[in-house]
Amino acid sequence: MLKELLLQFVISLIPVFSFQLWHYKQRKENHIRVFITAASAIAMVACMSVSMDFNGYELNFRFVPFILGSLYGGVYGALVLDLLYIFLRVPALDTDAEKMVFVFFMFVHVPIILLYAKRFSKKPLHRKRLIGVKSITPISVYISFMFVMFMMNEDFYWSTELVAVFILLMIGSIIAIWLSIFIVEKFVENSRLQLELKNVSSSYRLEVEKQQQFIDEMLLAILFTDEHGVITHLNAKGKELFQRQFEASGDLFSENVRMDTFFAAKEDGAYIKLLEDALAGAKSSTGPHTYDGKTLLKTAFAIRRQEDQSIAGAALIVQDVTELTLLRDELGRMERLSLIGQMAASITHEIRNPMAVIRGFMQLMRERSRLNEQQYYQIVMEELDRANTIISDFLSLAQNRSVPMQKHSLQTIIQEILPLLEADANLRGQVVQTELAEDLPAFLMSDKEMKQLLINLVRNGMEAMGEKGVLHIFTCYIPLENKVVLRIRDNGVGIPADQMSELFKPFYTTKSKGTGLGLPLCLSIAERHNGKLEVESEEGEGTTFILTFMLGETDALSARY
Structure with a gap:
């Protein structure tokens, strides 16, 4: 008897166990009502199929899934289970008295269960358990009344064992309802907490990745260490700036490289001092200084834990201010x-x-x-x-006055001054060779200033060459970058490397009768046309002046000059 009773108890809990398996797969929340209703219907049919029979009186736990499905299935779920229960139960009613009692029970039970089902989902756990116990009260009265009716039948044989089983059935039903609600609610709560934890973890991971990308994309070299001085992160700019140290350290993060190992060179001692001060709690910075040909600003500070402000590590920030x-x-x-x-x-x-x-x-x-x-x-x-x-x-x-500009082709400008340049070259015993692109697009320029610029650069090249010198003028258009490039190359004596940085400074000249204003004037004209003037030279080989004009930007100057 106890085995059958235990089997009934387990079957009544099928909706709870199946719900856990189903919900574990992260199904949609709006499908919970449908699933519990369906699972409860199956469990109710199963309980009625394996009922314990005492002289025609059936004892089972059918009301446990019936109530559970009605409460969690909502109003529609409760109606479906009520109709299913009527369909299953009515054929088993033998007498008119049983049918009358059943009809009375349904008239009392249905409004109550629908009222509870409508508000059940919004109640806290302790209220839900109380509602579950209240919902089984009319059913307990109904079952007890039917049990008494069977006992009053003269053909019915009753015993103490039967009464004990009946009492266990009632107590077990209450426990099963209470336990089912508790398990479902705890599982839903745990699933919700897991989802929240997953979302928080995902959000935290996303924030970490965003900060990681932000640090890696910054134009500042950033290095982090832990509280023991072990390097934990070095961004892309840091790897570029400290390339020598990075390559010498091997696998920086898997080998737990310390800062004094990373900055092992004598000239890197300032970095170690900054990080040591930061790990001691001080914030320190240094003024600009030159390192590997670059002008750098350095700052180091401690990284503290929020809960107790203890030092968790240090950060070193190095800014390359060379361009500045x-x-x-x-x-x-x-x-x-x-x-x-x-x-x-x-x-x-x-x-x-x-x-x-x-x-x-x-x-x-x-x-x-x-x-x-x-x-x-x-x-x-x-x-x-x-x-x-x-x-x-x-x-x-x-001069900073407005200069009238019109669209001209650089090829046309060169062709106009070429006779003058060739005549000047003939007087010097030199030759001018040209290689001009035919597809040079026109762009905004002052033709007078452009001619002055070209004549100055060409004559500079001629003055740097002796007799039989050859001066090359080369032009081209680069469509991908939308720019025109002009090269003026001589095969003169070249310019010493120590003088290259002084070429465009006013009043600097290497000529006995030079004013030192020719090249600065050329640079000024090029900049007014949004161009760039560069020089390449090698002693004994000659010098090349390179003029680059960005067409898109140059056209925009028409409103300014």
């Missing part, structure tokens, strides 16, 4: 040029007028002087012309 330093130097150069322009604009007329008078009288005096004195007057006049040239270069270099 170069830009600052360039800004200083532009400020000096601006000052030159202001000076030139203010004094040019004051100087040129008396110089013109002096030159005129010098020319007149030379014509009236003796033959052996004329050379002295000629020297004075040449120096006056040289001073006038310097003043003109001043104005050209420092």
Whole structure:
């Protein structure tokens, strides 16, 4: 008897166990009602199929899945199970009295279970367990009444064992209902917590990945160590900046490389000092200094745990300010040029007028002087012309006025000045060779300034060559980068490496009669056309000046010049 009772108890819990297996596969939450209703229906049919029979009276746990499915299945689930129960139970009713009691039970049970089912899902766990116990109360009364009716039948044989089984059945049903609700709710809660934990973990992992990518993409070199000085991370910029140390350290993160091993070189001692101070709790930084030809700024600070502010490691941040330093130097150069322009604009007329008078009288005096004195007057006049040239270069270099621009082809500009260049080369015993692209697109430029730029660069090359020197002029268009490139190459003596950085500084010259303003003037014209002027040279081989004009950007200048 106890085996049959235990079997009934286990069958009544089928919805709970099957729900755990089903929900473990992460099915959709809105399908829970349908699944529990279906599982409860199957369990109810199974309980009624293996009922314990006592002289025609059936004892089983059918009401456990019946109530469980009604509560968790909602109103529609409860109606489905009520109809199924009526369909299964009515054929088993033999007498009119049984049918009347059953109808009365259903009229009482259905409204109550529908009312509970409507609000059940929103209740807390302790309220749900109480509702489950309350739901079985009308059923207990119904079963007890039917049991008494059977006992009053003279053909019915009852015993103490039967009463004990009946009592165990009622107590077991209550326990099964209570236990089922408890297991389902705990499982749902655990699943919800697991889902929340998964979402939090995924969100945390995403944030870590975002911060990792952010650190790796930064233009700052960033190095992290733990509290023992072991390097835990070095971003891409750090690997580039500390390439020598990184390559010497092998597998940086799997071998637990310490900072004093990574910065083992004598010149790296400053980095170790910064990190040691940071691990001691101090924040330290250094001013700009030169390292491997780069200007660097260094900062180190401690990384602390939030809960107790203890030191968990240190971070070293190194910024490469080489380009910033170069830009600052360039800004200083532009400020000096601006000052030159202001000076030139203010004094040019004051100087040129008396110089013109002096030159005129010098020319007149030379014509009236003796033959052996004329050379002295000629020297004075040449120096006056040289001073006038310097003043003109001043104005050209420092001018910031609007320059009218129109679309011209660089090929056309070169063709227009080529006869002049070839004549100049012939006088020097030199040759000009050209290799001009035919597909050069036109772009916005000042033709006068462009001619001045080209003539200055070509004559620089001619002056660097001796007789029989050959000067090459080469042009091309690069469609992928949308730019025009001009190269002017001579086979002269070349420029020493120590002078390359000084070429474009005003007043710097290697010529005995040079003003030092020619190349700065060329650079200024190139920049006004949004171009770039570069120089390549090798002593004894010659020099190449490279002009690059970005067409898309140059066209945009029409509104500014």
